[in-house]
Amino acid sequence: MxxxxxxxxxxxxxxxxxxxxxxxxxxxxxxxxxxxxxxxxxxxxxxxxxxxxxxxxxxxxxxxxxxxxxVIALEVPDTPGGLARALTPLQEAGINIEYLYAFVQKRTADALILVRVENIEAALQVLRENNISVISSERLYSL
Amino acid sequence: MWNKRCESIPREQLSRLQFLRLKQTLEAVYQLVPYYQQVYRDTGVEPGDIRSLEDLAKLPFTVKDDLRENYPYGLFTNGLNEVVRLHSSSGTTGQPTVVGYTRNDLEVWAELAARALAGAGAGRDSVVHIAYGYGLFTGGLGVHYGAEKIGATVVPVSGGQTKRQVRMMKDLGTTLLACTPSYALNIADAMIEMQIDPGELALSSGLFGAEPWSDNMRKIIEEKLQISAFDIYGLSEVMGPGVAYECSAKEGLHLPEDHFIAEIIDPVSGEVLPEGTAGELVITTITKEALPVIRYRTRDITSLTRRPCSCGRTHLRIAKVSGRTDDMLIIRGVNVFPSQVESVLLDIGETEPHYQLVVDREGALDTLEIRVELTEQMFSDKVKGLEGLEKLIREEISSLLGISARVKLVEPKTIPRSEGKAQRVIDRRPQR
CATH class of the missing domain: 3.30.2130.10 (VC0802-like)
Structure with a gap:
């Protein structure tokens, strides 16, 4: 992922x-x-x-x-507070974010966030447990 | 060892031989060269006053400017009568200098280049690829005749067309590469670009000289080319490549004392320094015929030792040349050699030695900027990582040299590469 x-x-x-x-x-x-x-x-x-x-x-x-x-690509609702809801679980798990940036997709109501963390496996685990949508590379490259 | 009898001569016997040859040389220049007659008359010392090797220190130095002022043949012993070859060093700072060789001088030169090649492991079965420039520069032809003398197969390729050189080295089964250390790195880079693994080549050693290089640069060349790298030292005013060379011990460069006398002096006071102390190398030739030089100041910074070497050679060793008195930059009153900056960059580990020093002046203050090309190993995609690297280099420079420098990381291959000698310094300070 x-x-x-x-x-x-x-x-x-x-x-x-x-x-x-x-x-x-x-x-x-x-x-x-x-x-x-x-x-x-x-x-x-x-x-x-x-x-x-x-x-x-x-x-x-x-x-x-x-x-x-x-890096990890997250899909978050393009609404106020959307980003915070995705990042809070990472912070609670003690996973440090080295940098991130975002872009808004053309035809959906979601925004995409690209996140670089030190421990990718741990971050993916946390995101899965919190039902935050992680985008596969195939989908992202073909957007 | 190419010439065991001469290279491992007992030291007392060597001293007697040196003294005898020194006397002959002094008599010759005193009789044949008006310049030396004048100098010795002015200083009141005659060849007869030299009664021991230590007395050599009574004689005045010869410097590059003396060769320039007597351009072209003023210091030759016998005009062009016995001279069969001329070489010339580039006159980047004005007047060029011309050096001449009799047939016997060329014989001796080939002998000493052969000793250097043998020190680097070359022999009859070797294929020697010579990428030093051929022509007026002594590098190419100097190593060339030494390699022929030992019976190796010589590929006289000279400089340039690096990719073609790599292909030739691969096709012809080159075992020894002779060129400047910076060109050796160019060749290594070309191999990477051409996706040629140096392991596919028969190359096993390299003989590198004509510019100062550090032990760390040796490590990098050895790793990249998968060879054992040897240092060779020389200068045209004394002879050419072969004035000193490394043996398998690589603990200094043996200086053939049956042909030269070496001293180390304080570059400022001119005093002879004790064994082991770093200073300027001074050489007196004791077998040269066409153009002997007496106490020639090489401007190269090194030290010497007469301690026995594990290889069995008895000739003294000079340390790897760490800089030139004229490369020396004086920045805010501190003496700085580019080679010191290089050693800092390499000690940090992953840095490749592609760097440049830019010296400038802001108001009354000298500034030093060190440009360092970023390599794959150094690259971090985090700002913090790259800034940390800059900081590390800055701190190491400051602790070694005692001056602060600005460190600037630059993109790969943006510092000009040289086919011959590297230009490490840009000095933009206004001339006073």
Whole structure:
């Protein structure tokens, strides 16, 4: 039930983000979601794409520092308090969230949350016990 | 050992031989080179005043500028009469220098390069791939004639076209690679890119020199190429590659004392330093004919030991060269060698030695920025992880050098790679 995310190291220089997009575009890879964490010197671009392994290898071929990281995709109701209801059980189980980002789907009433935790297995267990919907990678990549 | 008789000569016998040869050399330059006549007249020392090896310290130094000022043939003993080859070192700082060799000088040079190759395990059955530049630079031809002398099969490929070099090494069954250490890393990277496992090659050793490199860089080259890496030292003003070389013990580089006398001096005061103390290496040639040099200041920082070596060679050993007196940066009054920064980066473990120092000035204060290329092992997809790495490097630099530096992680392959020597430093400070 884990989802593969691509993480890319980017120096804060003009055109690097565009270049990532071009490389993926040329390879026919579609970006489903993205988030960027940045400092004054560099950024880490995190992407959910339809073909993660291929995306990672084409980016590396073009000289980018890219790696595949495993994250969990949660489906939460797109309503006030929806996110908190999904995250509370994790917090109660002592599972630390390293980062997360969200995107809203086109045709459903649910929002998707991508969560990176230290212990993925434990997190999945907690989410299952609390009936929080975890999205499979197949479904996510084909959204 | 290539030449057991000479390389393991008892030390008393060696001292007598050195003294005899030193006297001959001094007589020759005093008679034949007007420059030395003038210098010795000015300092009031004649060859006759040199009664022991220790007396050598009475003579003045020769420096690179003396070669420049006497360009092209002013320091040659006999013009071009017996000279069969010239080499030249690039004049990046102005006037180039020219060095000459008689037929006998080339014989000695090949002999010493052969000793170095044998020290690195090469022999008749070896296939030696020489990726040092051929031409005016002494690297290519120097190792070339040594390899032919020991009867190895030589592939004189010179620099450039790295992927083609990798294919040739694979196809031709290369057993020993000779090039600069930074080019060895280029070759290793090309193998990864070409998805060639070094284990598929017959390559077993490497002879690397022409630029300072650390023991940590050795570890990385050895792991990446799956070889045993040996250091070779040389400079054209003295001869070329083969002025010192490692044996299987790899505890310093043997300096062939039957052809050279080595001293270590304080680069500032010029005083001869005791055994084991780091300073500038000074070499006197005692068998060279065309262009002998007396107390030549190499500008290389090392130390020397005469302790016996487990390999059986009796010649003294110099430590791996840790920097050059002219690579030395003075940042906020502190002496900094790029090799020190390299050792910090490598001690941290996972860092590959692709780095660059950028020195600049803000107001009255010097600034040092260390750019480090990110590698797969270092990469974390968390900001905290990368910032932690930057902090670790910064702290290690500060504790070793006593100065603060800004550390900047950069994308892979963004620091220029060199086919020959690496440019590790960009100094943007305005010239005073």
């Amino acid at each position: 884990v989802v593969k995310q691509i993480s890319i190291f980017l120096e804060n220089k003009c055109g690097r983000m565009i270049r990532v997009s071009e490389v993926l575009g040329e390879a026919g890879i579609n970006v489903r979601a993205l988030s960027i964490a940045d400092t004054s010197d560099f950024g880490i671009l995190r992407l959910i794409v339809d073909r993660p392994d291929e995306a990672c290898s084409v980016l590396r071929e073009k000289g980018f520092m890219a790696s595949v990281t495993e």
